[in-house]
Amino acid sequence: MAGFANRFVKVADTYYIIGMEEKTIQIKYAEYPSVEALPPAEREVLEKAIEATVTAYSPYSHFCVGAAVLLDNGEIVTGSNQENVAYPSGLCAERTAMFAASARYPKVPMRKIAIVGKNQQGELCAATPCGACRQVMSEYQDVAGQNLQIILYSEGGIVLVFDGIDSLLPLRFSF
Numbered sequence: 001m002a003g004f005a006n007r008f009v010k011v012a013d014t015y016y017i018i019g020m021e022e023k024t025i026q027i028k029y030a031e032y033p034s035v036e037a038l039p040p041a042e043r044e045v046l047e048k049a050i051e052a053t054v055t056a057y058s059p060y061s062h063f064c065v066g067a068a069v070l071l072d073n074g075e076i077v078t079g080s081n082q083e084n085v086a087y088p089s090g091l092c093a094e095r096t097a098m099f100a101a102s103a104r105y106p107k108v109p110m111r112k113i114a115i116v117g118k119n120q121q122g123e124l125c126a127a128t129p130c131g132a133c134r135q136v137m138s139e140y141q142d143v144a145g146q147n148l149q150i151i152l153y154s155e156g157g158i159v160l161v162f163d164g165i166d167s168l169l170p171l172r173f174s175f
Contacts, residue, residue: 007019025170025171027162027167027168027170028162028163028167029160029161029162029163029167030160030161031158031159031160031161032158032159032160032161033157033158034157034158034159035047035050035153035157035159037159038151038159038161041070041112042112042114042149042151042159042161044070044076045068045069045070045076045112045113045114045151046068046114046116046151046153046159048066048068048076048078048114049066049067049068049078049093049114049115049116049151049153050066050116050124050153051066051078052066052067052068052078052079052080052093052097053065053066053080053116053117053118053124054066054080055078055080056080056081056082056093056118057080057081057082057083058081058083059083060083060085061083062119062120063081063117063118063119063120063127064080064081064117064118065080065081065092065093065094065115065116065117065118065127066078066079066080066093066115066116066117066118067079067080067092067093067094067096067097067098067113067114067115067116068097068113068114069097069098069101069110069112069113070110070111070112070113071101071105071108071109071110071111072108072109072110072111072144073105073108075101075104075105075108077097077100077101077104077105078097078100079093079094079095079096079097079098079099079100080093080096081093081096082096092129092130092132092133093115093127094113094115094129094133094136094137095132095133095136097113098110098113098136098137098140099136102140109140109143109144109145109146110140110141110144110148111144111146111148111149112148112149112150112151113137113148113149113150113151114150114151114152114153115127115128115129115150115151115152115153116152116153117153124153124157125153125155126152126153126154126155127152127153128152128168129150129168131169134165134168134169134172135169135172135173137150137165137168137169138165138169138172138173138174139174141164141165142174142175147163147164147165148164148165149161149162149163149164150162150164150165150167150168
């Protein structure tokens with residue numbers, strides 16, 4: 001508790017932090033006005049993710065998500081969300097794609113992942129990765145020893161491109 005006494009001052013019944021400094025975390029990303037505006041490699045991966053939305057099994061949410069992973073060997077592996085009546089038993093599109101890629105091509109680094117949603121009306125929409133998917137991306141990025149580029153379809157057809165998981169999962173857990 002000696003450290004506690006050195007960092008705080010008590011005035012009346014209130015403790016004040018001494019030496020505290022507020023910090024800000026900023027993220028950097030590229031924004032493209034459309035899928036067509038993407039460079040060819042990114043466009044191809046996103047188009048495969050769009051195609052993967054049709055394989056989603058989403059009878060409960062009616063929200064389809066497609067993901068596609070580009071590997072170092074040039075292969076693209078897709079996945080889609082797979083729901084289950086016992087909610088935790090389902091799996092997100094991102095993890096479906098990453099686990100399939102790792103199972104089919106062990107030790108082949110993942111270079112890019114694209115993610116897109118499709119709403120009940122069949123329109124493309126944003127689908128950002130959940131925390132568990134971000135942590136799995138983090139693991140595969142670390143294993144690869146290089147950043148995993150993340151391509152997200154966004155509202156209005158805009159596409160966001162992040163250069164690595166640190167932009168979506170700052171202060172991430174890793175070994």
